[in-house]
Amino acid sequence: MRIYAAKDYADLSRKAANIISAQVIMKPNAVLGLATGSTPVGAYRQLIEWYNKGDVDFFQISSVNLDEYKGLSGEHDQSYRYFMNHNFFDHINIKKENTNVPNGLAPDAETECRRYNHVIKSLGGIDLQLLGIGGNGHIGFNEPGAAFEKETHLVTLTEQTRESNARFFAGLDEVPTHAFTMGIKSIMSAKKILLLATGENKAKALYDSFFGPVTPGVPASILQLHNDCTIIADEEALSLIREKTNWKDVNYDN
Numbered sequence: 536m537r538i539y540a541a542k543d544y545a546d547l548s549r550k551a552a553n554i555i556s557a558q559v560i561m562k563p564n565a566v567l568g569l570a571t572g573s574t575p576v577g578a579y580r581q582l583i584e585w586y587n588k589g590d591v592d593f594f595q596i597s598s599v600n601l602d603e604y605k606g607l608s609g610e611h612d613q614s615y616r617y618f619m620n621h622n623f624f625d626h627i628n629i630k631k632e633n634t635n636v637p638n639g640l641a642p643d644a645e646t647e648c649r650r651y652n653h654v655i656k657s658l659g660g661i662d663l664q665l666l667g668i669g670g671n672g673h674i675g676f677n678e679p680g681a682a683f684e685k686e687t688h689l690v691t692l693t694e695q696t697r698e699s700n701a702r703f704f705a706g707l708d709e710v711p712t713h714a715f716t717m718g719i720k721s722i723m724s725a726k727k728i729l730l731l732a733t734g735e736n737k738a739k740a741l742y743d744s745f746f747g748p749v750t751p752g753v754p755a756s757i758l759q760l761h762n763d764c765t766i767i768a769d770e771e772a773l774s775l776i777r778e779k780t781n782w783k784d785v786n787y788d789n
């Protein structure tokens with residue numbers, strides 16, 4: 536596990552985009568596991584800029600997204616499909632048919648989960664999985680208590696997650712109650728993991744995840760057991776780690 540401290544959001548986004556573009560350059564037909572949320576937006580912007588300069592090419596890339604709200608169509612402006620199109624896919628040369636997001640309108644949840652697991656496997660697995668982190672340590676929509684052995688499944692969102700995501704909707708009532716998410720097993724199967732965290736409201740989640748015990752109570756803590764996990768965080772997100780541990784910008788491996 537490596538932790539990099541970023542000076543600010545621009546630095547964090549550039550560092551993340553560097554790692555993603557390195558993956559794309561090393562393996563032009565790589566499978567990228569992508570994430571939504573506000574945290575990775577800057578990295579997507581940076582990649583778009585480098586794409587426009589001709590420095591990185593997504594033509595052969597495939598992608599699988601972590602999660603999607605149940606009940607939202609891809610045209611709904613709060614769906615994760617819409618987010619990905621608007622923040623990334625529409626601005627680069629990835630083939631849309633090679634981008635995958637769970638179908639929020641799938642009539643049968645179990646069939647949809649099976650289909651999505653099959654998509655990931657038929658692509659040969661994920662080369663690099665990008666992750667944000669929830670204030671309660673969730674990754675994707677794997678909320679505290681999620682079983683570590685699950686692949687894609689349907690989850691009931693916690694009130695905390697619905698409340699923190701309500702800022703993007705007209706009101707709390709509009710926030711879906713359920714979502715499809717890749718499970719912890721799917722995430723842990725990725726060859727490389729890149730987790731981004733910004734802001735003080737992530738400080739506890741980051742400390743608990745990487746300096747506490749591995750427990751389903753803190754879903755991201757399982758990443759301690761991944762053998763190629765990189766974390767990039769700003770000073771606010773690192774504040775508790777700095778306060779409570781002797782970690783000092785030293786990249787360490789476990």
Ligand code: GLP
Nearest residue numbers: 571572573574667668669675676
């Ligand atoms: C959502 C997403 C997660 C994301 C989290 C944090 O719940 N399902 O994948 O990591 O929000 O979002 P943000 O980056 O906006 O803090």
